[in-house]
Every structure is written in structure tokens, then in C-alpha cells.
Amino acid sequence: MREPEPPTRAPEPPAEPDIGTLAADTGVAAASGSEAAVVTALPARGATGPVAEVGAVGDRTRGLRRTIAYILIVSYALLMFVPFIWTIITSIKTRPDSLNLSIIPQPVSFEGWQYTLGQLEPSIVTLFANSAILAGAVTITNLVLGSLGGYAFARLRFPGREILFLIVLATLMIPDPLRLVPLYVLFTELGLTQGIGQYVSIVLVLAISATSIFLLRQYFLTIPRDLEEAARMDGAGFFTTFLRVMLPLATPALAAVAILQFQGTWNAFLWPVILLRDQDHWTIPLALYLFRESGGFSTNWPPLMAVVVIATIPILVLYVFFQRYFVEGIAASGVKG
Amino acid sequence: MTAAAPARPAGRGGPAGGRREALAGYAFIALPMALFLILNIGSTLYAVFISLWDWNFRRGAEEFLALANYERILTDDLFWIAVRNTVFYAAVWVPLTMAIGLFLAVIVNQKIRGQTFFRAAFYFPAVASSAAITVLWIFLLQPDGLFNGIRGALGLNPLFQALGFDPNQNWFGDPGTALNSVIALNAWTTSGTFMLFYLASLQSISHDVYEAAAIDGAGPWQAFWRVTFPLLKPGHFFVATVGVIGALQLFDQALIAGSTNGDPQYALMTVVLYLYNAAFAQLDPGYAAAVGIVLFVVIFSATLIQRRLFGNTQAA
Numbered sequence: 001m002r003e004p005e006p007p008t009r010a011p012e013p014p015a016e017p018d019i020g021t022l023a024a025d026t027g028v029a030a031a032s033g034s035e036a037a038v039v040t041a042l043p044a045r046g047a048t049g050p051v052a053e054v055g056a057v058g059d060r061t062r063g064l065r066r067t068i069a070y071i072l073i074v075s076y077a078l079l080m081f082v083p084f085i086w087t088i089i090t091s092i093k094t095r096p097d098s099l100n101l102s103i104i105p106q107p108v109s110f111e112g113w114q115y116t117l118g119q120l121e122p123s124i125v126t127l128f129a130n131s132a133i134l135a136g137a138v139t140i141t142n143l144v145l146g147s148l149g150g151y152a153f154a155r156l157r158f159p160g161r162e163i164l165f166l167i168v169l170a171t172l173m174i175p176d177p178l179r180l181v182p183l184y185v186l187f188t189e190l191g192l193t194q195g196i197g198q199y200v201s202i203v204l205v206l207a208i209s210a211t212s213i214f215l216l217r218q219y220f221l222t223i224p225r226d227l228e229e230a231a232r233m234d235g236a237g238f239f240t241t242f243l244r245v246m247l248p249l250a251t252p253a254l255a256a257v258a259i260l261q262f263q264g265t266w267n268a269f270l271w272p273v274i275l276l277r278d279q280d281h282w283t284i285p286l287a288l289y290l291f292r293e294s295g296g297f298s299t300n301w302p303p304l305m306a307v308v309v310i311a312t313i314p315i316l317v318l319y320v321f322f323q324r325y326f327v328e329g330i331a332a333s334g335v336k337g
Numbered sequence: 338m339t340a341a342a343p344a345r346p347a348g349r350g351g352p353a354g355g356r357r358e359a360l361a362g363y364a365f366i367a368l369p370m371a372l373f374l375i376l377n378i379g380s381t382l383y384a385v386f387i388s389l390w391d392w393n394f395r396r397g398a399e400e401f402l403a404l405a406n407y408e409r410i411l412t413d414d415l416f417w418i419a420v421r422n423t424v425f426y427a428a429v430w431v432p433l434t435m436a437i438g439l440f441l442a443v444i445v446n447q448k449i450r451g452q453t454f455f456r457a458a459f460y461f462p463a464v465a466s467s468a469a470i471t472v473l474w475i476f477l478l479q480p481d482g483l484f485n486g487i488r489g490a491l492g493l494n495p496l497f498q499a500l501g502f503d504p505n506q507n508w509f510g511d512p513g514t515a516l517n518s519v520i521a522l523n524a525w526t527t528s529g530t531f532m533l534f535y536l537a538s539l540q541s542i543s544h545d546v547y548e549a550a551a552i553d554g555a556g557p558w559q560a561f562w563r564v565t566f567p568l569l570k571p572g573h574f575f576v577a578t579v580g581v582i583g584a585l586q587l588f589d590q591a592l593i594a595g596s597t598n599g600d601p602q603y604a605l606m607t608v609v610l611y612l613y614n615a616a617f618a619q620l621d622p623g624y625a626a627a628v629g630i631v632l633f634v635v636i637f638s639a640t641l642i643q644r645r646l647f648g649n650t651q652a653a
Contacts, residue, residue, distance in 0.1 A: 269588075
């Protein structure tokens with residue numbers, strides 16, 4: 001953040017028509033209007049913020065543009081949050097009240113939560129545990145296989161390395177829907193579509209992604225060679241060097257892979273829909289879809305919104321604490337083009 | 338794992354050391370590579386094979402059909418409805434989300450208060466579960482939901498009425514608005530992702546360029562369209578490519594909001610939903626595999642066309 005500067009000029013009143021057209025241009029018009037009351041408090045704050053940089057001529061329009069920019073992004077941020085806030089509010093309403101637009105539940109009721117925590121079939125504990133087990137398992141396999149592969153592709157020289165790495169990257173071009181049928185057929189033949197096999201099949205499909213290998217390889221490439229050469233001089237083998245010297249240095253990349261994979265698997269929908277047949281094995285996203293499908297529950301919004309809250313909270317917590325790694329993961333996966 | 342650490346220093350460059358290193362390399366990649374070769378490359382080839390047969394999930398290959406499955410695809414009306422919906426979705430959703438993402442990136446890239454907070458806020462919907470978000474949006478967009486309520490309260494109903502929407506518009510339930518609702522929903526979730534891509538691209542533009550533009554007397558608007566926008570070409574290419582690849586695979590939201598038929602009236606029938614039905618509702622995996630191959634070819638061609646269109650640029 002920059003140090004606050006005294007305002008160089010009185011803030012311009014925001015030009016209403018401009019905001020309207022700008023918002024419409026970018027498609028945020030629909031909801032930005034709904035937050036008008038909150039936003040009107042902001043122009044003053046936006047304009048007293050740091051201005052300058054351009055010089056006397058630019059100051060006036062700059063202050064105005066800054067104000068407009070603030071109005072737009074505050075509206076857009078509200079547009080991001082309002083649906084989630086509405087979910088939480090709805091989850092503590094009674095069923096008839098859930099169709100009213102009152103912000104304060106009348107009365108506050110935990111019927112929805114009681115239903116979700118006590119009466120779901122399968123129980124929310126089962127669903128949560130299933131999601132957590134799968135996401136945890138896939139995270140571990142990606143860390144282990146991704147770091148082994150990433151290290152080899154970054155550092156060890158062996159014939160065929162480039163072509164094999166190219167094959168790994170090429171798998172990114174294969175759309176998952178193409179693999180639905182062949183893998184379902186394969187897993188059926190292997191008996192992996194029943195019981196615990198359903199988990200095995202999902203973990204196999206998601207066990208290693210090219211993104212994990214790529215991300216870790218790129219990171220290993222940035223670590224100076226001196227360190228591992230020193231270890232090798234001390235007589236450490238390839239695996240010991242990897243495990244004791246290189247892996248600890250790659251913690252940031254490992255964290256990015258872990259976050260990316262945990263979040264991806266926790267939210268996974270396509271593969272669970274195909275591969276998780278018994279309801280005892282459902283994950284939360286799959287259950288949300290199937291609850292919607294089943295008549296009675298499909299419009300009982302308070303408990304349904306409670307499930308949405310439960311589905312979102314673990315990711316929200318991860319996001320709040322490890323935001324940096326989310327962004328690094330997505331940025332790194334963006335390098336692959 | 339194969340640890341077998343040698344007790345002597347590994348000689349660099351020696352033929353023995355080189356062979357040991359190669360062996361170690363193969364040992365390291367053996368497991369991940371085996372999974373890639375079986376589950377990605379192998380399954381793709383298997384899909385080609387299955388697509389040539391009348392296949393049964395329990396009994397396997399029943400009758401060799403050569404390309405008959407592919408012919409059937411091209412003559413099925415429902416397939417073309419799915420194609421039309423999917424192409425429409427991609428054609429509207431990708432540019433819309435790119436525009437919002439770029440707009441957010443440009444604003445958030447400036448020195449503004451709460452920069453980190455806004456970035457985090459805009460990206461948040463992208464990390465939440467698609468199923469949870471779709472259920473949430475179904476609730477918001479139902480006839481007596483929050484969205485209709487707010488626009489009524491704001492007195493916007495005449496405007497919506499003029500555009501042909503009911504005060505109690507059933508956004509996901511009306512064949513005319515269902516797909517557009519999915520477009521809005523996914524623009525909402527993914528604009529933050531595109532913002533991050535564009536931010537990376539924006540930060541690779543040197544500051545000197547802007548100074549030069551300022552010296553030439555370019556205002557901020559001109560500077561954006563004449564300098565920033567063209568220099569973002571690699572970014573546009575990357576975002577457009579990722580966007581189209583994702584858009585052509587639209588599935589989660591279509592299935593959850595429209596059920597297996599892509600209700601109402603197939604408005605949400607997408608190519609992947611069509612594939613899913615062919616395999617798991619009509620139990621015709623041979624046909625579904627052929628749809629998968631067609632999808633792959635289309636996605637691959639779209640990527641090549643975009644590469645042509647944007648010149649031979651490297652993605653940022």
C-alpha cells in the first residue's frame with residue numbers, strides 16, 4: 001500500500017450516466033444497481049485516496065475515474081458475496097420464510113440445519129467424510145507422483161526424457177468426457193465399480209495430473225544445482241538427494257499442488273457422477289445434484305442451503321489462509337500454453 | 338521406492354554414472370508415466386476402438402459397425418440441438434467472461450486501496466464447488482427468488498417487461514432463458530479466473546511503453562486501446578483458448594439445472610450431456626465413445642484455429 005497523500009483536489013461528484021453505461025458495457029449492470037445504497041457511501045473515500053502521478057492536468061479526470069472504478073469494483077465484489085450471504089441467511093430461515101425476501105429471518109430457525117445434520121440419507125457426516133477422504137487421497141498421490149516425476153523431468157538425464165515430458169503435457173489436450181466411456185468400461189472389467197472399488201477408480205483417474213508434474217518440474221528447475229551436487233558428493237544417492245535435499249526446498253510448489261488438487265477433488269463432479277454408484281459413497285457435490293433430483297427435498301431450501309454452506313466452508317477456510325497458493329497454482333497452470 | 342544409495346560419490350559424466358542416472362530417472366517416472374499411458378493415452382485409443390462397435394457394458398463388443406456410430410451422430414437431431422446450444426454458449430460466454438475478466442484485471446492492476454482484497458473476492462466463486470453454486474443460483478433465479486425480488490424492489494420490472502420477461506420469470510425453467518442463465522452463472526464464477534490470467538499478462542507489459550504513450554499525448558482510454566489491448570495478444574490467446582476448451586465441455590451446470598434431458602425442452606442439452614445420456618441412460622457406450630471422439634476433434638480444431646487467428650504467439 002502507498003502512504004496516504006493529502007487530497008489534491010475536491011472530489012468530483014460521480015457522473016451517474018457514465019457509470020450506468022460503463023457497467024452495462026461490462027455486463028455487471030444487472031446486479032450493481034441492487035447495491036446502490038452501499039455504494040453511495042464510497043465516492044468520498046475513493047477520491048481522497050492517493051491520486052497524483054500524472055500531473056496537474058490529469059488530476060481531475062483521474063480522481064473521477066478512480067471514483068467510478070471504486071463504485072464498479074465495490075459493486076462487483078458485492079455481487080460476488082451477496083449470493084453466499086443469502087445462502088447463509090436462507091439456511092437459518094423456516095421453510096415458508098425461505099421464499100420471503102427479508103434479510104432478517106423471521107424467525108431465526110435451525111430447522112434447516114437440524115434436517116441437514118440429522119435427517120439426510122446418506123448422512124451429512126458420511127458425505128463430508130467421503131469428500132474429505134477422496135480429496136485427501138488424491139492430494140497425496142499428486143504430491144508423491146508429481147514430485148517424483150517433476151524432479152526426474154527437471155533434473156535427471158535419461159534417454160527419451162523430452163518426448164515423455166511432451167506426452168505428459170499432451171494429456172492436457174484430452175478432454176475428460178472422451179475418457180468417460182473407456183475408463184468406465186475398464187473399471188467395470190477390473191471390478192472397480194462396486195464397494196470400495198468406486199473410490200479406487202476415482203483416485204486412479206485423478207491420481208496424477210499433468211499440471212502437478214508441470215508445476216513441480218518448473219519449480220525444481222529454479223533450485224540451484226550446487227545444493228544437490230554437494231549432497232551427491234557426500235555420497236547420497238539420487239533418491240536420498242531428492243527426498244532430503246530437494247523436496248524440502250520445494251515446499252511452496254508442493255503447497256500449490258496440494259491446494260489445487262484438494263480443492264479440485266473436493267469439488268469434483270464429472271467423475272463422481274459416473275463412478276460413485278452406491279449412495280454410501282457419494283460426495284457432497286454429487287449428493288447436492290441427487291437431492292435436487294429427488295422430488296420432496298428439491299425445494300426445501302433451508303436444508304439445501306445448509307448443504308451448500310457445508311460444501312463451501314472447507315474451501316473458504318483454505319482460501320482465506322492459503323490464498324497465495326491458489327493464485328500461484330492457477331498462474332502456473334497458465335504457463336502451459 | 339528404489340533407494341539403493343551408492344556409498345561412493347557419483348562420478349559426474351562417467352558412463353557408469355550416466356547409466357545410473359538414467360535408471361534413477363526411469364524409476365522416478367515409472368509410476369506417473371504408467372498412469373498417463375494407461376489412463377490418458379490408452380483410454381483415448383480404447384475410446385476410438387469402442388466407437389467402432391456396438392458395445393455392451395456387460396458383454397463388451399457385440400457387432401463391428403465401422404463408422405456407423407459416427408454416421409448416426411451426424412443424422413441425429415438431438416445431437417445438433419446439443420451442438421447448437423454448446424456453440425451458442427461458447428460464443429457468448431467466452432467473450433463476455435473475457436471482457437469482464439479483462440476489465441477487472443485492469444482496475445485491480447492499478448494502485449488502489451484494498452487491491453488484494455478485491456482480487457481475492459473476485460476469484461472466490463471460482464474455487465467453490467460447481468454443484469453448490471448451481472444449486473445456489475437455481476434458488477436465486479427461481480420465480481419467487483432473490484433476483485426477481487430485487488429487480489421488482491428497484492422498480493426495474495418495466496424494463497424487464499419491455500425485454501419480454503415476466504415479473505416472476507422462471508429463468509432456469511423457461512427454454513428462452515435457461516441457457517442464458519447458465520451463461521450468467523458461469524460468467525459470474527469464472528470472470529475472476531480470467532482476471533488472474535489477464536493480470537499475469539498485464540504485468541508482463543513494460544512500464545516504458547506507457548510512458549512513451551503518455552509522452553505522445555495518449556489519454557488513458559487511448560493508451561488502453563492502442564497500447565495495452567494489442568500488447569495483451571498472448572493473454573487474449575491463452576484466455577480464449579482455455580475458455581473455448583472449457584465451454585465446449587459444459588456439463589455440471591447443465592445436468593444439475595436441466596437434469597438428464599437438459600430441460601426445459603432440451604434448452605440445456607449440451608454435447609457432453611448428450612454423451613453422458615448415450616452412455617449411461619441409453620446404455621450405448623459405442624455411440625457415446627464416438628461422440629467423445631467427435632468432441633475431441635472439435636476441441637482440437639478450435640484450438641488450432643485460434644492459434645491461427647491470434648498468430649503464432651506464445652501464451653504468457
